[in-house]
Amino acid sequence: MPKQVQLHNGVTLTIEDKAFASGGEGDIYIIISPKTFNNQVVKIYKSEKRTKEREFKTKYLVDNPPLLQVQNSHHSVIWPTAVVYQNNKFLGLTMHRAQGEDLELLLHPKSFKNLGSIWNRFNLQDSNAIELRLKICFNIAVALHQIHSLGRYVLVDMKPVNIKIQPNGLISFIDIDSVQVVENGKLVFSAPVATPEYTPPEYYKGMNLSNDGAHITWDQFSIAVIFYRLLCGIHPFTGSCNPPYNACSSLSEMVENGLFPYSQSKRHHFRVIPPPHQQFTKLDESIRKLFIRCFDNGHSSPQQRPTTDDWCNVLSPQPVIKIDRPLPSSIIDIPIFKLSNELSFSQAPTPALLTASFLYFPDTNIFKSAYYNLFGRPDIENIKVSIIKQQKKIKTLILEKDQFLKEVHSIILGFKSTQDVILKEEKKIIENIKIDLTKKIDNLDILTESLCQEEIKELKSIRGATDIKLKSVTETNNRHYNETVQPIKNKYDAIKQQFKNQLNQVKIQEEKDISFINNKLHSKLFQIKNEISVLENNYKLRIDKELGLDNKNYLIKLMLSKYIIKDNASIIFGMVPKIALNNLKLFGINTAADYTDTAVSTGNGGNVKKSNGKWVKIPQIGDDRAESLKKWLSKVNKETNDKILTIEREAMRLKSQISTLMTSELALAELKSQNLKAESQKERSIVYQRYSPIKNKLLFDLEQIQEDFNKEIFPFLETYNKIKLDAISNHKKIELDYDHQKDSLKSRHDDLHFKMLSQIIDNIKHASNLAENIWQETQKKLFENIKSYNNQYSLLQLKIINQCKNINDAVVELDKLKILYKQ
Numbered sequence: 001m002p003k004q005v006q007l008h009n010g011v012t013l014t015i016e017d018k019a020f021a022s023g024g025e026g027d028i029y030i031i032i033s034p035k036t037f038n039n040q041v042v043k044i045y046k047s048e049k050r051t052k053e054r055e056f057k058t059k060y061l062v063d064n065p066p067l068l069q070v071q072n073s074h075h076s077v078i079w080p081t082a083v084v085y086q087n088n089k090f091l092g093l094t095m096h097r098a099q100g101e102d103l104e105l106l107l108h109p110k111s112f113k114n115l116g117s118i119w120n121r122f123n124l125q126d127s128n129a130i131e132l133r134l135k136i137c138f139n140i141a142v143a144l145h146q147i148h149s150l151g152r153y154v155l156v157d158m159k160p161v162n163i164k165i166q167p168n169g170l171i172s173f174i175d176i177d178s179v180q181v182v183e184n185g186k187l188v189f190s191a192p193v194a195t196p197e198y199t200p201p202e203y204y205k206g207m208n209l210s211n212d213g214a215h216i217t218w219d220q221f222s223i224a225v226i227f228y229r230l231l232c233g234i235h236p237f238t239g240s241c242n243p244p245y246n247a248c249s250s251l252s253e254m255v256e257n258g259l260f261p262y263s264q265s266k267r268h269h270f271r272v273i274p275p276p277h278q279q280f281t282k283l284d285e286s287i288r289k290l291f292i293r294c295f296d297n298g299h300s301s302p303q304q305r306p307t308t309d310d311w312c313n314v315l316s317p318q319p320v321i322k323i324d325r326p327l328p329s330s331i332i333d334i335p336i337f338k339l340s341n342e343l344s345f346s347q348a349p350t351p352a353l354l355t356a357s358f359l360y361f362p363d364t365n366i367f368k369s370a371y372y373n374l375f376g377r378p379d380i381e382n383i384k385v386s387i388i389k390q391q392k393k394i395k396t397l398i399l400e401k402d403q404f405l406k407e408v409h410s411i412i413l414g415f416k417s418t419q420d421v422i423l424k425e426e427k428k429i430i431e432n433i434k435i436d437l438t439k440k441i442d443n444l445d446i447l448t449e450s451l452c453q454e455e456i457k458e459l460k461s462i463r464g465a466t467d468i469k470l471k472s473v474t475e476t477n478n479r480h481y482n483e484t485v486q487p488i489k490n491k492y493d494a495i496k497q498q499f500k501n502q503l504n505q506v507k508i509q510e511e512k513d514i515s516f517i518n519n520k521l522h523s524k525l526f527q528i529k530n531e532i533s534v535l536e537n538n539y540k541l542r543i544d545k546e547l548g549l550d551n552k553n554y555l556i557k558l559m560l561s562k563y564i565i566k567d568n569a570s571i572i573f574g575m576v577p578k579i580a581l582n583n584l585k586l587f588g589i590n591t592a593a594d595y596t597d598t599a600v601s602t603g604n605g606g607n608v609k610k611s612n613g614k615w616v617k618i619p620q621i622g623d624d625r626a627e628s629l630k631k632w633l634s635k636v637n638k639e640t641n642d643k644i645l646t647i648e649r650e651a652m653r654l655k656s657q658i659s660t661l662m663t664s665e666l667a668l669a670e671l672k673s674q675n676l677k678a679e680s681q682k683e684r685s686i687v688y689q690r691y692s693p694i695k696n697k698l699l700f701d702l703e704q705i706q707e708d709f710n711k712e713i714f715p716f717l718e719t720y721n722k723i724k725l726d727a728i729s730n731h732k733k734i735e736l737d738y739d740h741q742k743d744s745l746k747s748r749h750d751d752l753h754f755k756m757l758s759q760i761i762d763n764i765k766h767a768s769n770l771a772e773n774i775w776q777e778t779q780k781k782l783f784e785n786i787k788s789y790n791n792q793y794s795l796l797q798l799k800i801i802n803q804c805k806n807i808n809d810a811v812v813e814l815d816k817l818k819i820l821y822k823q
Helices: 052-063 103-107 109-113 117-122 129-148 201-205 216-232 251-256 275-282 285-300 308-315 366-375 379-547 549-561 569-573 578-586 623-656 663-822
Strands: 003-007 012-015 026-033 040-045 082-086 089-096 163-165 171-173 180-183 186-189 270-272 595-598 607-610 615-617
Touching (some): 040 082, 052 180, 103 109, 103 117, 103 129, 103 163, 103 216, 109 117, 117 129, 129 171, 129 308, 201 251, 216 275, 216 308, 275 285, 379 549, 379 623, 379 663, 569 623, 595 623, 607 623
Antiparallel strands (some): 003 012, 003 082, 012 026, 040 089, 180 186, 595 607, 607 615
């Protein structure tokens, strides 16, 4: 059934019994009546949330709303409108109903599969999506500006799920009751929660929302994050970084450290920048600057973050004029210039040398030398001297050969060193050519952008002049309508409205009279129905009383009291234990109605539970007799229940015949009802007959007024329609002229861009020719270098060959001398 709640001003609201939406703090109910609240809902907080502070805060918000604009019944901010109570206890609040989906759905590409086709135009894959999303951003900025207007409120927990979006782009802020309230610089009510992804960096420096409160710059950060996600499809602080920020994995850590990919001071730390961030470079420069102000400059200096005014100025809807011209760098590839390869220096193998085995002789003493000088040397000594001389010669030749090899090594090193210099010089020159070419292309990119801006500027100027012409034609057309048609229309609209008001008043009075008759009838029919119901209940009560069912427990006890233990002793115990029966009688247990249970197999034999609920221990009643009493009582209860069931069936049978017994009463009631209905129908007919002539007369007058209006307006309307057709024709001519001017402008700029493209191609050709010449010159230098060192090497190699031959000849001669010496 519908529920009823009260407002703080005493008005009673009827709401549906089931909530149509629920959240973490409470449930939302549709208001059934009064009808003046049809576009509002009631939010009832969960019981643990209905605190005094919440009640005071709700009252404050209701009493101190910001200046909110409402257009065509649309509320961009769902502000609390009244405090709700039930039995003087705080329940919640009323507010306008928000339409649409959560804005969060537009931020996930996969969500569009589940949304209707009407939402597809917001998909970033659509060419017009950015323009539409910019309008959404503008609507959000305007709504937040209204909230901030009093200087009292900061949303704090601003996030996409707290913003509703409709297919037409209209938005609504919801969950306003969690807003932070500041008055005269003092925190009155804090915001209970904040979401990390939309929380500014100052929060991570130890800021306490409950004590310190949040500044308006908090919302300025949150709204910029939402705008970036809307326009780029990604959170602004998403990416992977190099040390020292490589450990930052969560969005909150990235925010804390100001790791925005387009930050001047942090961009070089990024290792991976996800592709969606590239959308940022396609945004208008004015929008990019605001994002950088917020996420880069505003990271350490919150006051630099753009305000809602800043966003509104940049996002204000204007005709979007785009020039789709690619930059030269995007369509021209810089060629890869070839570089010379190293030349290899060919080295001939060194001739093989014979192995020389030297003999070592002790030095000749001074006496032998003197003797040999006087009397001459013997042959053996002469051979020995020859061997020593020959060995010295071989050593000298080997040393000379080694020196020649060192000279070869120096030649090779000199070749490589000179070649490295040549190649480095070539590489340096080629790099300079590439740098110079890149600069030229960059300069032409800048010039292209400048030309595009100039083209946009000229196109805007042409569009502006066209719009002025169109506006002039429209104003002329509207002026004629306002001066000729509109006054007549206004005159007759006023007259018709008077008659419509009279007609409405008549209809309202007629409905009141009919409603009174219907209510009177319903009241009397209800009274008759109630009388029949009372009579039927009396019959039922009489049947229950006659059968004893009006006091069922008493009837059961009465039946059980007829089962006397003494008379059934032989059946119960198999004998007649007189002492036990006397003991039972002594304790007031004579019939089945006097006890309800016995204690069996509990070591507590003899205990019997009396009908008053008390247990008594009876002598001569052990476990066996207690068990017998229990079984007999169970049998008796079953028999009694069967009898009660039979009586109840009889009662049901008799009650089913009540309608037969009440035939005359029912017939009389039906007759009274039919008479009342017929009487009410007569009264309604009298009401209709009384008001029909009045309504018909008013309707006839309205038709007559419409005819008079049509006659008077016809000549003026005919003239206006001709002027309107001329205006439509002029509109087409103006738009056609605009298209011609636009095509002419495009053609002129096509030539300019073609010239720049030709210039780039010429620059590339020039750079390629220059690089080719450098390569050929380098090739020449490399071959001259290798030729020069080859000549030096060839001469030295000849010396090495001759030297090796002399060494081998000397070794052969030494071997001969050694043979003579041994002989």
